[in-house]
Amino acid sequence: MMQLxxxxxxxxxxxxxxxxxxxxxxxxxxxxxVQGWPPGSFYTAVFANDFANAMAHSHPSNRIxxxxxxxxxxxxxxxxxxxxxxxxxxxWLGMSDDxxxxxxxxxxLIYDTKTEMWLILKNEHTSDPYPPxxxxxxxxxxxx
Numbered sequence: 473m474m475q476l477x478x479x480x481x482x483x484x485x486x487x488x489x490x491x492x493x494x495x496x497x498x499x500x501x502x503x504x505x506v507q508g509w510p511p512g513s514f515y516t517a518v519f520a521n522d523f524a525n526a527m528a529h530s531h532p533s534n535r536i537x538x539x540x541x542x543x544x545x546x547x548x549x550x551x552x553x554x555x556x557x558x559x560x561x562x563x564w565l566g567m568s569d570d571x572x573x574x575x576x577x578x579x580x581l582i583y584d585t586k587t588e589m590w591l592i593l594k595n596e597h598t599s600d601p602y603p604p605x606x607x608x609x610x611x612x613x614x615x616x
Contacts, residue, residue: 474506474569479591479598480582487581489601491545494538498602501542505554505581508565508572518542519555551579 476484484505488498503509504519511518514534517525546555553575554564564572576582583591591598 474508474573476506476582477588477592478600479588479596482598482600483583484576484581486601487549488545491548492541493545494541495602496533497538497542501545504564505550505572505576508567508569510565511561516558516561518546519561520558521556522558549579549581551575551581 484502485498488501493501500511500515504511504515510516513529514526514531517523517529554560567575573582577584
């Protein structure tokens with residue numbers, strides 16, 4: 473299982489924050505990218521760029537505005553090897569942790585291990601762009 477430092481984890485989360493990717497999507501995308509976990513029928517269809525099947529397997533609470541944010545992030549930040557077809561999804565799931573890590577490093581979604589170590593040794597500050605009570609990714613949640 474790929475282990476990321478807080479620095480790399482927060483670097484990836486920061487890219488989600490730039491597109492206001494909703495909390496309900498972040499964990500599944502993270503698990504797919506970092507851990508290589510099978511994403512389930514909805515996310516598999518999303519990552520395969522199969523709109524019809526994504527909608528057929530979508531949860532009733534999914535909203536167009538949050539899906540637009542996820543789609544924007546995918547098009548802007550997700551490495552091309554990771555999505556676009558069912559073959560790409562299958563190939564990603566079959567890759568080793570080291571190979572997946574290399575792709576994520578090259579896409580600048582995470583730091584390479586040497587940079588991670590350097591940041592840790594320097595005691596460089598890092599922060600989660602989504603504090604535990606932050607609901608800014610959901611413009612319709614007024615519970616604050």
